Amino acid sequence: MSVENEAMETLVPMYMTACTAWTKYILLVLVLTVCALFKLRRGSKISKRGEILVDRLPGPTALPILGNSLDLRVENEGSLYHERRKLLNPGYGISLIRKSIPNINQHSAMLVKTYLKFAESGENVNTYPIMTKAAIRLVWDSLFGKKIADDAPDVSNYINAMFTSSYYHTNRVFKPWLRPDFIFNMTAGSKLAMDGIHFVNDFAKRSVDERRIYWEKKKTFSRRSVEDVSKSSEESENVKGDDWECTLITFWNNKRKDYFQEKDVLCEFSVFTIGGYETTSIALTNALYLLATYPEHQKKVVEELDSIFGEGFDPSTFQVTMNQVKEMKHLDLYDGRVIPAGVQLFVFMYWIHRDPKYFPDPEAFIPERFSKESDFYREKAYSYIPFSVLPRSCIGQSYAMVSLKIFLAYLLKAYEWTAVTPRDQLKMSFQYSSHPKNSIFEAET
Numbered sequence: 019m020s021v022e023n024e025a026m027e028t029l030v031p032m033y034m035t036a037c038t039a040w041t042k043y044i045l046l047v048l049v050l051t052v053c054a055l056f057k058l059r060r061g062s063k064i065s066k067r068g069e070i071l072v073d074r075l076p077g078p079t080a081l082p083i084l085g086n087s088l089d090l091r092v093e094n095e096g097s098l099y100h101e102r103r104k105l106l107n108p109g110y111g112i113s114l115i116r117k118s119i120p121n122i123n124q125h126s127a128m129l130v131k132t133y134l135k136f137a138e139s140g141e142n143v144n145t146y147p148i149m150t151k152a153a154i155r156l157v158w159d160s161l162f163g164k165k166i167a168d169d170a171p172d173v174s175n176y177i178n179a180m181f182t183s184s185y186y187h188t189n190r191v192f193k194p195w196l197r198p199d200f201i202f203n204m205t206a207g208s209k210l211a212m213d214g215i216h217f218v219n220d221f222a223k224r225s226v227d228e229r230r231i232y233w234e235k236k237k238t239f240s241r242r243s244v245e246d247v248s249k250s251s252e253e254s255e256n257v258k259g260d261d262w263e264c265t266l267i268t269f270w271n272n273k274r275k276d277y278f279q280e281k282d283v284l285c286e287f288s289v290f291t292i293g294g295y296e297t298t299s300i301a302l303t304n305a306l307y308l309l310a311t312y313p314e315h316q317k318k319v320v321e322e323l324d325s326i327f328g329e330g331f332d333p334s335t336f337q338v339t340m341n342q343v344k345e346m347k348h349l350d351l352y353d354g355r356v357i358p359a360g361v362q363l364f365v366f367m368y369w370i371h372r373d374p375k376y377f378p379d380p381e382a383f384i385p386e387r388f389s390k391e392s393d394f395y396r397e398k399a400y401s402y403i404p405f406s407v408l409p410r411s412c413i414g415q416s417y418a419m420v421s422l423k424i425f426l427a428y429l430l431k432a433y434e435w436t437a438v439t440p441r442d443q444l445k446m447s448f449q450y451s452s453h454p455k456n457s458i459f460e461a462e463t
């Protein structure tokens with residue numbers, strides 16, 4: 019006899035003695051429905067092995083039937099999302115990276131130039147705002163062919179709009195009384211957040227229209243199918259110029275209008291922009307901050323860079339190739355985790371990455387624990403998931419790693435970095451991502 023049936027047999031007689039015939043009937047139906055739903059929920063989506071794996075995963079207790087749905091209200095976008103992701107995936111592998119290398123080099127060189135005035139004057143510098151601008155310009159340029167000057171108002175307006183809306187939305191998580199929409203909508207923060215979202219949406223519309231007009235003039239995108247683009251990306255490393263605006267070509271491809279309608283194109287423009295720049299600039303700032311705080315590690319990385327590129331740094335000739343990126347072992351990260359199908363999880367990365375069970379002395383900067391030779395890498399690698407895992411994980415993961423390594427190679431070859439803010443005074447702002455607030459540095463030539 020199954021556990022559910024046993025439960026039913028003991029429950030039903032207990033309640034029946036006190037009830038009228040009519041309520042007995044309702045109760046019986048209710049109990050049977052609950053049991054059937056409980057069995058259905060456990061049985062239909064997840065295998066027995068899956069259930070065991072789920073139970074081992076850390077996280078809030080799931081209620082029978084409701085699971086964690088009261089904690090999270092996640093909309094199921096269904097197969098449309100998967101179909102779109104399938105179409106986009108081929109454009110975000112090694113082909114995009116190879117074609118983006120000159121772009122990433124160019125943006126890294128511009129970043130080095132931005133820091134020169136601080137290095138020459140000895141003035142301290144708060145790096146995060148600078149990294150944010152560099153990262154957003156790289157994403158627009160590489161993924162959408164949109165070149166935009168560092169001091170163009172759109173750059174800082176976009177970053178401010180995102181910062182403001184992310185700030186006020188995340189604020190609701192910490193202030194439960196703001197969670198009901200009718201209360202939040204009455205606050206000044208709600209208006210500022212909406213203004214930010216409108217700016218981001220208007221910007222997507224302007225940018226996509228601008229590229230559409232450009233492509234319509236060239237008349238090339240309409241002749242190429244998604245399959246052609248993916249094939250040519252895999253076969254050739256030499257697809258030059260705007261031909262490799264994979265994301266937008268995929269969006270606009272005539273055969274795929276069913277998957278990418280106007281609103282979807284605009285939405286993906288924003289998802290790629292936000293997913294690409296915030297994360298990259300935060301990772302870049304934090305990596306540089308840790309290297310600047312621990313000079314012995316900075317020295318190790320610079321020694322490795324010297325062994326790859328030779329000593330010294332000449333900005334007019336310095337260029338990083340894909341093979342050289344692979345040689346930069348000290349600047350590598352690792353990720354990965356297996357979760358059974360059919361499960362909805364809220365992954366709180368900040369705490370997972372600070373769990374002493376997996377990261378002894380979690381606040382200590384020990385980059386060696388991520389090396390392939392370490393015990394951590396062999397035994398506990400699934401506790402480190404900065405790019406998330408499974409189909410909904412970061413599509414730009416490889417691209418991000420390459421761009422981070424090239425940015426850092428330039429910055430570390432060009433300057434010696436010293437952190438001015440001590441670690442115990444470092445502040446973070448928890449928003450969609452956790453932003454560094456006061457990572458102040460000194461850069462020396």
Ligand code: HEM
Pocket residue numbers: 103161289290293294295297298301404405406409410411412413414415417418
């Ligand atoms: C260090 C840099 C980066 C980190 C740590 C990072 C991390 C992540 C994570 C954790 C997710 C999953 C979010 C979720 O659970 O829904 C994600 C999704 C995503 N990322 Fe990244 N990301 C980085 C860089 C990039 C870059 C450079 C791009 C653009 C090429 C990008 C594009 C995206 C997109 C489009 C998604 C949504 C994927 C989907 O829902 O199918 N990311 N990223």
